[in-house]
Amino acid sequence: YIDKVKAREVFDSRGNPTVEADVILSNGTLGRDEVPSGASTGEREAVELRDGGSRLRGKGVTKAVNNVNTKINKALHGLDPTNQAKVDKTMIDLDGTPNKAKLGANAILGVSMATARAAANSEGIPLYRYLGGIDLELPQTFHNVINGGEHADNPIDTQEFMITPISHKSFRNGIDMIDDVYWALKGVIEKAGFETGLGDEGGFAPNVKTTGEALDLLVKAIQTAGYKPGKDVGIAIDLASSGLYDHKNGHYHFEGHDYDVNAWMDFLDDLLKKYPSIMSIEDPLGEDDWDNFAKFTKRVGDKVQVVDDDLIVTNPIYIRKAIKMGAGNTLLIKLNQIGSVSETLEAIRLARKNGFKTMLSHRSGETGDTFLSDFSVAVNAGELKAGAMARSERVEKYNQLLRIEEQLGKEAHVAHIPNDVDKD
Ligand code: PGA
Ligand code: ZN
Numbered sequence: 001y002i003d004k005v006k007a008r009e010v011f012d013s014r015g016n017p018t019v020e021a022d023v024i025l026s027n028g029t030l031g032r033d034e035v036p037s038g039a040s041t042g043e044r045e046a047v048e049l050r051d052g053g054s055r056l057r058g059k060g061v062t063k064a065v066n067n068v069n070t071k072i073n074k075a076l077h078g079l080d081p082t083n084q085a086k087v088d089k090t091m092i093d094l095d096g097t098p099n100k101a102k103l104g105a106n107a108i109l110g111v112s113m114a115t116a117r118a119a120a121n122s123e124g125i126p127l128y129r130y131l132g133g134i135d136l137e138l139p140q141t142f143h144n145v146i147n148g149g150e151h152a153d154n155p156i157d158t159q160e161f162m163i164t165p166i167s168h169k170s171f172r173n174g175i176d177m178i179d180d181v182y183w184a185l186k187g188v189i190e191k192a193g194f195e196t197g198l199g200d201e202g203g204f205a206p207n208v209k210t211t212g213e214a215l216d217l218l219v220k221a222i223q224t225a226g227y228k229p230g231k232d233v234g235i236a237i238d239l240a241s242s243g244l245y246d247h248k249n250g251h252y253h254f255e256g257h258d259y260d261v262n263a264w265m266d267f268l269d270d271l272l273k274k275y276p277s278i279m280s281i282e283d284p285l286g287e288d289d290w291d292n293f294a295k296f297t298k299r300v301g302d303k304v305q306v307v308d309d310d311l312i313v314t315n316p317i318y319i320r321k322a323i324k325m326g327a328g329n330t331l332l333i334k335l336n337q338i339g340s341v342s343e344t345l346e347a348i349r350l351a352r353k354n355g356f357k358t359m360l361s362h363r364s365g366e367t368g369d370t371f372l373s374d375f376s377v378a379v380n381a382g383e384l385k386a387g388a389m390a391r392s393e394r395v396e397k398y399n400q401l402l403r404i405e406e407q408l409g410k411e412a413h414v415a416h417i418p419n420d421v422d423k424d
Helices: 062-076 084-097 106-124 127-131 173-193 212-223 261-274 292-302 316-325 341-353 371-378 392-411
Strands: 002-011 015-024 032-033 140-147 162-165 232-237 251-254 258-259 280-283 306-307 331-335 357-361 380-385
Touching: 002 062, 015 062, 032 106, 032 357, 062 162, 084 106, 084 341, 106 127, 106 261, 106 341, 106 371, 127 162, 140 173, 140 212, 162 173, 162 280, 173 212, 173 392, 212 232, 212 261, 232 261, 232 306, 232 341, 251 261, 258 261, 261 280, 261 292, 292 316, 292 380, 306 392, 331 341, 331 371, 341 357, 357 371, 371 380, 371 392
Parallel strands: 140 380, 232 280, 280 306, 306 331, 331 357, 357 380
Antiparallel strands: 002 015, 015 032, 140 162, 162 232, 251 258
């Protein structure tokens, strides 16, 4: 049974405080996990409890830590750690708010993950097996190799430019391909006369002015590495457009231009036509622009993956709405947007049942924690985005997946998401 739950304040990859939780079982087994944190967070995400005040820019998490050490510790004592649903429900009920505002989603999620890990450790099986079924699949990965928007100080307003393997034969083969393109991109950026400093997710943050220029660099890098864009290696973008949306008039402000919504959708459609190796587009419209999100999905959804992030924030309430409206066709899944393992599993089930694909995701503020890697295999997520091939908090996610592939041996197989994009 759960003997003790304990948390501490540690730091994430941006140097901001975050919660690390320990779950200690009566047999002495420990489960420990750290909670990530976003920069372009959705309005409807579960509440990340921060202290406010002057210490650490108001970002301290001592209140969340204290909630774990007192209230949550008391409520979970004696519970069976293998009953994840009950552990999570106990914390959700104890919180009592719809968005985990009282105890903090950072407090609840840390304990939720550490509970699963403690249970797996106690049974002596890997976390991906403990949480997973019989048929385990490694995800197709999406790597944010050019960072813009809220994740870098350059002028580009597209937040993420990702590359993904298509013709990979194994997980390792896919990672090798991506690593080749990442290094080729470094050369291409240098040759174009830009700096190769990195953004928050380990991607380059060159000082190019437009999304088109960034895409040109990326296509060139894929070719330089010896791959065919759209055939061997595909491109995915995240517009994170809630940050571009003007609530006053419903316009989108992007790289110095002002678009009304129809002009904005035309612009995006043209971009997809000009760069046919783009196979996935995330948050093309803002989190409050539901009707246009559905309209745009209807327009391009049979050609590319349309990914819902800020729109649904891993919350079954908004997932149901998106399904009903036909807004998007792929759900981005972030554990800390909803704040517990059980509810994340519910979100994934809901997506599957309704024919939506799922892409699991890291946050721009991360730690060395690799819960996400095991989780992606356990739930057969199909897709995972966890950053570029740089910065340990990103790379460690992929390294853990390499270990899992090795452990699975002959049983290992890797996802290839359906795509019928043309070559560039
Ligand atoms: P965030 O960005 O972690 O900064 O919110 C990730 C995303 O928008 O997908
Ligand atoms: Zn996003």
